[in-house]
Structures are given as C-alpha cells and as structure tokens.
Amino acid sequence: VAVYTDVSAEELADFIAGYDIGALRSVKGIAEGVENSNYLIQTEAGNYILTLYERRVAEADLPFFLGLMDHLAARGIPCPVPVRDRRGEALGRLCGRPAAIITFLDGVIAREPGPQHCAALGRAMARLHEAGADFTLTRANALSIDGWQTLAATCAPKADQVQAGLAEIITEELADLKSLWPEGLPAGIIHADLFPDNVFFLGDALTGLIDFYFSCNDYLAYDLAVCLNAWCFDGRHRFSPAHARALIAGYQEVRALTAGERAALPVLARGAALRFLLTRLYDKLHHVDGALVRPKDPLEYLARLTFHRTVEDAGVYGLEDGGNG
C-alpha cells in the first residue's frame, strides 16, 4: 500500500488537459506498486493509470522504462503503453514530480497462483525477452551482484537483529556467489521483478505485465530465477516442483534455454533469493515508523535461499536432462 503524493483535482485536471484523453471523470489513489504514487483515472476516453515517480526511481532512468513499455507493447507484449501528451511527450511533471499516464490493463493478480498461471507467465516472459532483443536503450542491473555487496555492507551490522547468524549467512553466500556466478550467458532486456503482484490474469489467461521500474539488461535466465523464487514456493515457503516445471516448460515453449543457462539456474536462483532477502532486509532495517508501507519479511527469502543451496542441478526445478543448449 503506497500513495505518497496527494494530487488535487485542480492540478490533475490541468495536467490532463495537456493530453487528448477527454475530461476527468474520477480519480482514485490505488494501492499498486510500492515505489511510486499511482492513481486510477477515468476520463471521457476510458481508464488510465497516472504514476508520479517518487524518489526511489531515478529520473534519468524514466526514458528507458517508458521507452521499453512502448517498444514491448508495439511487439504484442501485454504491458501498459505510455500515453503521449499533445506535444508528443510521454513524460510530464505534476506536483513537482516526474509523472506519466499509461494505459490501463484489465485483469487481477493471482494471490495463490497455480501451475497454469506459471506456465502462462513463462510463455509471456520468454516473449518479453525476445521482443526486447532490438530495444536500443540499455540499463545496467543496479541490483545484481555488485549491488548486493553494497546492500550487504549496509545491512550486515544490524542483520542479526532480524535473525541471529543472518549477517554471517549473507557474507558467506555473497562470497559463494562471487565465485560461482556464471559468465557469458544469453543477456538482454529482463523485467527483473515479475512477482505475482505485477502480473494480471483473467481466469488462466495472462492479460498484463506491469511495473517495469526494475527492468534492465542482464542474463535472461536471471528473470526466470526471480520467478522460481516468487511463484514456485507455497505460503509456508516450501518449494513446489509442479509450479517450477510449469514455469520452465512455458518459457521453453517460446525460447529454449541453453545448456549454460540450465546449468546456471541453481546459482541464479540463489542470487535472486539473496537479492530479495537483501532489499527486504534493507527496507525493514530502514523502516520509518508511521510510514505507509508495511515492510515485507526478509526471512521468506532466507527460506528460499536455503532451499536453492541444496539444489545440485536444475533437474530439481523440473528441467529434463539433455535438451538443445
């Protein structure tokens, strides 16, 4: 839940007048996305999402994010499209903040996703990877292994407040990952945050991928590793082989994993678990009392990390031996 900036109807009406989307009929602050202020606006032309970018999103990255949504939507990926104002600009300013209006996507999130949701997600993610291949802007993944090291250094002194021994686990894992991290895997545009909150369905059909504000260039299989963590554990943090098998099979219907990617998957999954462990730990340790965001539990990702450390080969995730890598 996060709505940070209060926009008055008067300011909003002025802002919207710069677009060719008719007059404002309604605006509701919505609990979607934790980094920005989001409003569902209804105008004479239909439904839109208005996003005000708050301090955690670097303004210099916005042309990448908005350009990427444009690029992917034009290639059939079901993602929001930035609406251009009368001057042709996708990025405006409102209440002193960078702001954009994007199209509204139907669909609801799957709070308890089944294998059929994972299969649809895998297919959509692989299509996203293929559609991103000719996108010309690039953005480094600020939350890859170097970024984890910075986060770990910031959090380590207080990590044991959350769980005794956590600082040592993080330090060891980071050292392991530095030596094990793969090189030369297929890379390109990834979403990097395809959690269930960011994927819409109507029934079993995937209708939307949203929240591209962590998207970047990195190993394609790292996106899959994020989803193994985010979609393939149950409410008690137990790994679900059926979910993982469906996710990977869906992905490979569109794009076959290489042998290198298959071999690297357990290490990539450990890295992704550590990434969310660290960012959640950071948010918990730096949580301001009374802030509107309730911090998520970092230990959910310690449980996942612990599991991935036991995985000796990607067969555990439902990958068959052999293949076409």
Place this chain on the structure above:
Amino acid sequence: VAVYTDVSAEELADFIAGYDIGALRSVKGIAEGVENSNYLIQTEAGNYILTLYERRVAEADLPFFLGLMDHLAARGIPCPVPVRDRRGEALGRLCGRPAAIITFLDGVIAREPGPQHCAALGRAMARLHEAGADFTLTRANALSIDGWQTLAATCAPKADQVQAGLAEIITEELADLKSLWPEGLPAGIIHADLFPDNVFFLGDALTGLIDFYFSCNDYLAYDLAVCLNAWCFDGRHRFSPAHARALIAGYQEVRALTAGERAALPVLARGAALRFLLTRLYDKLHHVDGALVRPKDPLEYLARLTFHRTVEDAGVYGLEDGGNG
C-alpha cells in the same frame, strides 16, 4: 489511506458470482474512507465499490447505513446504491467480514473548495435532510455530547502531550456545551461527516455524497455546523466568511433554517469542532506505529473551536438577521 483486508481474486470472483453484475475484469484497493477496506471493482456490467467493513463499524448498524443509501438514492440524492445479490440481500460476507457492493459515482473531491462548491454542498445537504424525513430506521448519534464526554475522559490524561493546556480547554468546553446545548431543534437524518473527502464534483456540479458510516439522527443544523468546520476554513485555519455564506445560502435555497437553528449555530459549530478535535486526539494518542493510517492533526480543530468561541451570533457565518424561523 487505508486498505486493511487483502482479498484474493479467487475469493472475490466467488463473491461476485453471487451478484448479477457480470464477471470481474479488474480490482484495485483504493485509498478512500479511513474506516473500511475499499476496492474499485470493474466487471462486465461497469464500475462498483466493494467495501469490507472493519472493526470500527458496528455490524448491527449496517442495515441502517445501507438502507439509508437505498432510501436517499431512490429520492434523487446522488449517493451510492447498495447492489443486491441474487437472493436480494445488500449485505454479504467476504474474508470473514461484512461486505457490500455499492454503485460507483463519477466525480473528484475538491481539495481546495471554493464558495461555489460550498453552495452546491449546502443545497445537496438540505435535500438529503428532506429526503431522510420518511426513512423509518433510526440510529442515535454516538458522537454527540455524551460520546464526547466519554472520549474526553479517555483522552484527557494524555491530552497535554499534544499541547500544553489542552486537557483543561477540553474540560471547560465540554462543561460550556452541556449548559449551552440547544433543545428541541428540528431533527432527522444527518450525514454527520460531510467532509470534502466525502463529496464529489465534476467542475462545480456536485455529483456524489459518499461514506454514510457516521449518518444518524440528530439536529439537522448540526450537519451544517460540521460543514462550517470542514469547508469554511482555509489551509491556515482561518475562517472564510465567503465559504460560510455560500454554504448557508445554498442550504436555505432548499430548506430555510428556523430562528432556533440560526441562534444555535455558533454553539453547534463549537460542538462539531470539539467532536473532530476529540476523535482526532483519540486516534493520535492511540495510534499504532506502523499502522497504515496516518493520524490527522487534532489541533486543526482546536483552532476552529477557538474561532467559534468568539462568535456571538450567526451573522458571522453569513446569516442575515430576521428571516423566517
């Protein structure tokens, strides 16, 4: 900002299947109303608000609130209408809570209302009072003078933490109000919480009155006194005669105040100021760190109370002498 209960798409789809409003297309938790969880849901039939009633609303009062909305809407008041399920019930259960689906109203709140908004509000409020005359259910105002005494007793020991001397001011004001409170004024259904957050406009036209969860039977002029507090002070808590004059003139276009109501207005305005001072004080003193609701400042209503104590007759609010009471 308040969304307390997380409803899964699956639970929601099951719930909606009990209504004749088509399949779910989208659901967004919205930041509207502080007492309940509210969702904007879009179905094949249109837009609706789903409300889950949290602990601050007494379940026994829900038939009154929902019945009142039905009654008022049938008489042309622009308020939400509870949607009945296939069994004819307006009140259901979802996630273990009482829940209702109500119609969606277009419009936006006026964050900086002008006199024209106040005039429209006055007219709508008077129409609401007239339309409520033949509503057969009744509900006592739990937040009238007896309720204030209970709140004051709870808050007094800690009130000086918020401002030195506040406990004494509250005690004195309560004693004054008990001796000054009018008797025998015209009474009936009032909204009791017609703050700008609860009134929608498109341009200067009033399109909606929402959030009837404090509505009750009380002096009609007390509703006007609440609005004098909520709409007729600027951002620096200075009284605006132009706003008050427009509010009362708008009201009297529909329903003329009696002589007794006119004479009582300054005392009713003090009472309304004390009511919001006390409830905000209670919320601030009982605020749970990390809760999703940011407490409002009680001292904004101390400033209003201090102003109303200087008012010797209702002429200050823009009421002309004489009239038809």
